[in-house]
Amino acid sequence: MPQAQDLEPRLLRAFVAVATELHFTRAAARLFIAQQALSRDIRRLERELGAELFVRTTRQVMLTADGERLLPYARRVLDAQDELAAVFADASRPLLVDLNSEGMTTGRVLERARALAPGSELMARFESGLTGAAAEIVAGRLDVSFGRYAGLESSMRSHLEHQLVRFEPMAVLLPADHPLAGCERLELDALAGERIYAGAGNPRTLEWTDLARRLFEGRGIEIAPPAPVALGKEEFRRIMAKTRSPVLAVTEFPPMPDTVLRPLVAPVPLSPLSLVWRRGLRHPGLDALRLAATQLAAEEGWLKMIPGAWLPDTDRSLITDNR
Template structure:
């Protein structure tokens, strides 16, 4: 039983005879595409491509597989076209797609704008609900369609019911109250936070994946995760609670500006928040295709998936971001 995704990867590479162009067509990273092809070769016990530094060509076994793979994919596409429905049973392409952007002002809004240009006939409706932990549960229940966030921070059983596409390694930052000694710096070395209690959403059941990332980042560095604060809904209430507690806040570099606080990037190392586009497995909707295309286009143009040499990311996250197996 061969995964049709692997067959699709093989067919596109066979048509392009170029892994970079094939990856662009499939909206995946070239490394992930190469792994898919190698996995298919292992499962079939045959070399499908002859690779050199100059060219990619089909082997005799690859030539033999190609017509079979095309027939399988044609049948699968016909089936999807005949029953274009989501898991809840509604006609997926006939309804608006609900897209959670996490927070206004983040880069995910650019992906949504580009997707609307690519699929002008689709209604892509934005939502702003903080936290992939919450959003993923809503996606699984069929009340939301797409969100963004740290896919590796979800429970494995839930991940098995979702699909994702890596979008960005987002540099992290710290939000400091005015008058804090570190606010005078242009960038804050991570070790300079030793002895600080940094707020990272502790106690917020919607953002468990973010708090977990903070614990991993701060481990062994003498930095504490600040205790739970009252759950603030909206920018004004969040700003008021943070100003009252005066804890530094772990955020990303594109976090919206807050009155009474300054944003400073973190360095030495540069901590990275791994972000994926996440949707329900089996969901067929042209809006999802447009979002995937827009995300891949912007990630390639902006270099969002290039990790800096001094970048930090948990090992499990790095593996999940590099492979869709």
């Protein structure tokens, strides 16, 4: 392969995306560009290198031998560029942090981080759903979020880093007059025949709906159909009164009017909560968030696995790699 001089990093990013996905449409979506623009970048890179990098057919895309040779070098160049950009990033700018709700685990981590780094501005934004937040992180519109990292597509995870914060015990939020509301704890089998709302239809919370689907499989529990996303306690009360669907939650879910929160047992299902940020991001606010999460997890035992607890295999493998 001829020596390449002054290759634009954009062309290498296009190449790595296609090499990873082996699909131009998915690679273009991953880079948030049009497929035509991606194809142009790949053709330009091939011209500048004087080598064919992909074999394209109507059914598949494959790397050529030259493409296989280029891939590890391209990845190292892009990693170095990201590290360089991070070194000179403006550490004084506010860090935008996405939280599901005030209080709860994420709110406590943010509060501790602010105390650890009083000179950094950590701005909170309250929206639910790691799937939606992850796309914004990759696009540079958001810095940090929290959620179930294993529920993201692998192509999205390749742009991100994460730190496991807590195994959150799961619960169900019931209308106060629901037949099961009198139970202090609910065995999963007691929910057979119920339709539980778990964010179905909300594109921002795909990772949570996927967790529910895995939990309910083989237990006779259905996922409730899509419902309007309720913002605020009054809207939440109104929508629940209308749909009558219990809601899958965690045990720290904030109180809602006309409802009761009941922890799930037999087994205790766990939702693995991670701190998630853009790969290569350097900021004192992120350092403070990571330290705060580490401190609180040690003090509160957040990362102690409950014996016999339920956790999807997909999550276990990522957790093993992260700890």
